Amino acid sequence: MDLEFDASYDDFRSEVREFLSKNKPPKTFGMSEEEKPSRVGWLSLLIEHGYWARTVPKEYGGYGDSPDLLKTVIMDEEFNRVGVARGLNAQGPSMLVPTLLTHGSEEQRKKWIGPTMRGEIIWCQGYSEPGSGSDLASLQTSAVEDGDDFILNGQKIWTSTADMAQMCFILVRTEPDAKKHAGISYILMPMDSPGIEIQRLETMSGSIGENSFNQVFLTDVRVPRANVVGKRGEGWKIANTTLKHERSSLNSNAEGTLVRLANLMQKETIGGVPAMASPLYRDRLMKLQARALTMKHHGMRMLTCSLKGEPAGVAGLIVKLQNCQLSFDMAALALDVMGELGALYDHSKYERERGYWQALSMFSLGLIIGGGTAQIQKNIIAEHGLGLPREPKPAKA
Amino acid sequence: MDFGLSEEHLLIEQSLRGFLAENVPIERVRELREADCPNDRSIWSALAELGFAGVLVPEGQSGSGLSLLDAALAAQALGHGATPSPFLASGIMAPTALAAAGGSAADAWLEGIGSGDLVMGVAVTELFSVREDAGVQQRDGALHGSAMMAIDACNADLLLVAIDSETFAVVKTDAAGPEITRLATVDATRCTSEVVFGGVQPEAVFEDAGEAIRRMLEAGRIALAADVLGACEAMIEQSVAYAKERKQFGRLIGSFQAVKHMCSEMIAELEPARSLLWYSAHSFDAMPDETPLLACHVLAHLSEIGREIASVSTQVHGGIGWTDEQNLHFWFKRIANARHLLGGPEHLRDQAAKLQGFAPAA
Numbered sequence: 226m227d228l229e230f231d232a233s234y235d236d237f238r239s240e241v242r243e244f245l246s247k248n249k250p251p252k253t254f255g256m257s258e259e260e261k262p263s264r265v266g267w268l269s270l271l272i273e274h275g276y277w278a279r280t281v282p283k284e285y286g287g288y289g290d291s292p293d294l295l296k297t298v299i300m301d302e303e304f305n306r307v308g309v310a311r312g313l314n315a316q317g318p319s320m321l322v323p324t325l326l327t328h329g330s331e332e333q334r335k336k337w338i339g340p341t342m343r344g345e346i347i348w349c350q351g352y353s354e355p356g357s358g359s360d361l362a363s364l365q366t367s368a369v370e371d372g373d374d375f376i377l378n379g380q381k382i383w384t385s386t387a388d389m390a391q392m393c394f395i396l397v398r399t400e401p402d403a404k405k406h407a408g409i410s411y412i413l414m415p416m417d418s419p420g421i422e423i424q425r426l427e428t429m430s431g432s433i434g435e436n437s438f439n440q441v442f443l444t445d446v447r448v449p450r451a452n453v454v455g456k457r458g459e460g461w462k463i464a465n466t467t468l469k470h471e472r473s474s475l476n477s478n479a480e481g482t483l484v485r486l487a488n489l490m491q492k493e494t495i496g497g498v499p500a501m502a503s504p505l506y507r508d509r510l511m512k513l514q515a516r517a518l519t520m521k522h523h524g525m526r527m528l529t530c531s532l533k534g535e536p537a538g539v540a541g542l543i544v545k546l547q548n549c550q551l552s553f554d555m556a557a558l559a560l561d562v563m564g565e566l567g568a569l570y571d572h573s574k575y576e577r578e579r580g581y582w583q584a585l586s587m588f589s590l591g592l593i594i595g596g597g598t599a600q601i602q603k604n605i606i607a608e609h610g611l612g613l614p615r616e617p618k619p620a621k622a
Numbered sequence: 623m624d625f626g627l628s629e630e631h632l633l634i635e636q637s638l639r640g641f642l643a644e645n646v647p648i649e650r651v652r653e654l655r656e657a658d659c660p661n662d663r664s665i666w667s668a669l670a671e672l673g674f675a676g677v678l679v680p681e682g683q684s685g686s687g688l689s690l691l692d693a694a695l696a697a698q699a700l701g702h703g704a705t706p707s708p709f710l711a712s713g714i715m716a717p718t719a720l721a722a723a724g725g726s727a728a729d730a731w732l733e734g735i736g737s738g739d740l741v742m743g744v745a746v747t748e749l750f751s752v753r754e755d756a757g758v759q760q761r762d763g764a765l766h767g768s769a770m771m772a773i774d775a776c777n778a779d780l781l782l783v784a785i786d787s788e789t790f791a792v793v794k795t796d797a798a799g800p801e802i803t804r805l806a807t808v809d810a811t812r813c814t815s816e817v818v819f820g821g822v823q824p825e826a827v828f829e830d831a832g833e834a835i836r837r838m839l840e841a842g843r844i845a846l847a848a849d850v851l852g853a854c855e856a857m858i859e860q861s862v863a864y865a866k867e868r869k870q871f872g873r874l875i876g877s878f879q880a881v882k883h884m885c886s887e888m889i890a891e892l893e894p895a896r897s898l899l900w901y902s903a904h905s906f907d908a909m910p911d912e913t914p915l916l917a918c919h920v921l922a923h924l925s926e927i928g929r930e931i932a933s934v935s936t937q938v939h940g941g942i943g944w945t946d947e948q949n950l951h952f953w954f955k956r957i958a959n960a961r962h963l964l965g966g967p968e969h970l971r972d973q974a975a976k977l978q979g980f981a982p983a984a
Contacts, residue, residue, distance in 0.1 A: 226631075226691060226904045227624040487980065501980055504972075510980070511971035515923040518916070519894035522901040525625040540897075543890040600883070606890060607882035611862050614877040 234295055241303040244274055250309050256347045256389045264344040268313060276300055277312040278342040281322065286339020292532045305481070315386070317341040317348035321394050328411075328455040328463045337392075337413070351395030351414070351441065352464065353383040359601045361396075362405045362461060366443065368397035368412065370450070375399070375412065377420075377446040383595065387423050387439040390416050396460050403458065411460035413452040420446040430587040432571060433580045479517035479548065482555050482585075486510065493562050493577070500562045509558050516551050520544075539610030546602040549592040556586035627695075627900070635695040641672065642703035648949045651704055655810040660706035661741075661777040669707055670738020678717045678841075679736035683729065685717070690841055690906035694848035694899065701852030704952040706811045708741050710845060711774035716742040716782050718841040719790065722834035727826045731780065731792070743775030743795075745783040745817050746839070750965040758785050758819055760827065765791060765800070765819040773963065775815040776804045780825070783817070788832045791824035798823070809959035811952060840917040843964050844903050847924040850960050851892070851899055853953045854928055857935035858888050860950065864939055875938075884934050891927040898923065915977050922970035928957040
């Protein structure tokens with residue numbers, strides 16, 4: 226255990242602080258086309274100072290520094306303090322870039338990583354299909370070789386930001402006769418290719434919250450063969466790298482949410498008395514605070530493992546399961562504290578915090594299911610973490 | 623920054639675990655169930671020789687002067703072995719209070735505690751839970767009243783007794799001392815007693831000792847949380863091993879999703895709790911401002927998940943898990959007893975809320 230900051234880190238902190246006081250970020254730098262100029266400008270400035278893409282090599286458009294856990298913590302603390310996101314929380318930077326760094330060709334890294342980190346290209350992820358939920362390897366979208374291209378046909382679902390994305394990293398079946406996990410390829414597909422149709426998917430969270438999901442229909446879409454990442458037929462292995470990054474990027478800021486929840490309980494009154502004065506609500510808050518603290522420090526332990534290159538073992542496999550459930554449970558307390566008003570929707574007159582807690586409740590339920598359901602996570606923990614035997618394979622139909 | 627255990631930490635944990643597996647196996651714990659007091663002095667002498675009696679006693683005073691994180695890892699190993707010993711009172715709480723209070727009497731006792739020759743129990747329950755009108759008062763220098771659920775008292779040489787949140791006294795447990803009656807609890811691996819003071823003359827009274835009492839409770843709570851964590855670990859290990867060898871319906875039970883999920887849910891609760899325990903114990907020496915809140919949360923949280931893990935791991939074993947023969951109940955009951963030993967979870971969470979100004983201070 227060494228959690229001390231030495232003096233050089235104080236300098237680093239002042240440097241970050243000074244940067245943030247001198248440079249005002251754009252009001253929004255989300256994923257839409259209108260936000261592109263401000264987004265690219267801001268992210269480029271962050272990369273130049275090493276606050277974003279810090280460990281991405283220079284030749285691929287990053288800052289090219291070695292990993293430093295303390296500096297990461299300091300940057301996060303300072304950006305949180307002024308309420309500015311440190312970079313772009315999107316699937317391109319968090320999932321595709323690490324995958325390309327591990328499996329991409331030199332040409333692919335040079336071409337895609339820089340523009341992705343600068344926010345010039347927005348990506349979506351084409352994994353899920355209507356017929357293959359947890360059994361992702363049963364996916365059916367086909368890609369047939371034709372000269373220098375593959376021709377793609379099929380349907381994807383749960384494709385968030387497909388409506389804003391220029392590119393999609395997609396899993397397709399290139400060898401229809403191969404066994405389930407074999408014969409899948411990982412392809413980079415431009416979203417303006419002819420034959421792509423995008424339909425918004427209505428979810429239980431409706432217009433509340435900011436996350437859009439889509440269905441993507443592919444009819445004879447041509448993608449160059451050069452856009453296959455890794456070897457043809459090895460897509461499953463490559464996708465698993467990406468999923469690992471997705472699960473660790475689902476590390477919610479539980480402590481921040483807890484503070485927000487405590488504030489709500491001090492403000493919200495029932496019969497003129499703040500909810501915080503109720504021993505019942507307060508006890509629930511304290512239970513959640515203990516869980517939020519465990520996940521905060523567990524996150525620091527995981528970060529240490531990853532920076533030292535040590536395997537986190539079973540301790541690493543449980544993060545997604547626990548964080549998603551904790552988020553849902555914090556939202557649940559907030560909704561109970563708001564009582565009848567917690568059911569208000571669609572920005573009704575007495576709505577609190579623009580529906581933040583209603584949205585969090587439904588969105589975190591979505592996260593418990595997405596990225597591998599809680600039940601699939603438990604199987605992974607039991608089999609890969611504890612070494613319990615696999616379930617016997619069902620007899621062939 | 624390095625959030626994790628060092629080689630030295632791991633060595634403490636593993637060497638003590640190895641020692642206990644060899645010298646105090648569960649069969650030995652079972653034998654001690656029949657003894658008048660489970661705190662067998664031969665086990666304690668052996669632990670003292672390994673340096674654990676004086677783990678928190680300063681180096682100049684015959685101790686090893688290690689950190690609370692080191693001590694917590696030892697507590698974890700003792701919980702893992704369901705090992706009876708006065709470690710909580712004599713190894714953690716009494717030396718913390720005496721070192722913080724200071725003075726020549728305290729120094730002399732620390733010396734004895736560090737070598738393992740002197741064993742000290744603690745009677746502190748009334749600071750957070752008064753039952754049966756218990757409580758100790760000082761009149762004309764002598765101590766009157768009673769204390770419930772005193773920890774590690776009946777085989778001890780000295781007893782530290784809290785009079786209120788600012789004052790504690792130290793008394794001898796000889797013939798002129800208080801009347802100490804062991805209270806049999808579900809937990810056969812830990813010693814708890816009722817202590818009656820009929821005008822006992824204390825060896826010393828420490829006044830203005832609020833800080834020493836607070837630090838003693840913090841250290842005790844973190845060490846007790848570590849003990850529960852170790853007990854949970856042992857129960858999960860036994861469950862996973864059983865699920866890998868027991869067959870039902872022609873299959874290993876560990877291949878059934880229902881059993882798998884019980885095991886993953888237990889480990890999913892335990893691993894983050896381990897991270898919180900490391901941080902809490904580390905804070906005691908490195909960031910003491912953070913410790914009051916963490917000590918409440920870490921013990922309340924381990925109490926909650928401990929009860930669940932104790933129950934589920936027994937269920938994984940089916941009916942045999944419920945039998946005396948299977949031994950699992952030694953851990954189940956140790957966890958159950960620990961839940962209220964230094965403040966139950968509701969009390970601890972109330973304290974946590976008060977510390978943050980969420981609840982009016984008492």
